[in-house]
Amino acid sequence: MSxxxxxxxHLADAQAEALRLFEQKAVLQGAWLGWxxxxxxxxxxxxxASMVRRELARLQETSEN
Incomplete structure (x- = not known):
């Protein structure tokens, strides 16, 4: 597979996983980064994992703007 x-x-799964992880940021607050x-x-x-990291970075960037 190329x-x-x-x-x-796997893009849709990576986006869903990143969103699930990102939604825990408000719950875990300071402990979120390590988690x-x-x-x-x-x-x-x-x-x-790299795809999820990229999607997570995109979500964080969007939330900061």
């Missing part, structure tokens, strides 16, 4: 195919196949890092660390494969 990188583009992997991305296309979210540990959650991302468990995601496999690494390409999927």
């Amino acid at each position: 990188r583009a195919e992997f991305h296309e196949q 979210v890092a540990s959650q991302i660390y468990t995601l496999r494969p690494a390409e999927y």
Whole structure:
């Protein structure tokens, strides 16, 4: 499977996972950063974890603007 195919196949899941993680920010507050890092660390494969990280960064950037 090519990188583009992997991305296309898993994008919706990565976006949903990033949103789930981001929604915990208000709940966990100061403990969120360590918690979210540990959650991302468990995601496999690494390409999927990277997709979730990118989506999470996009959500954070959107919320700050």
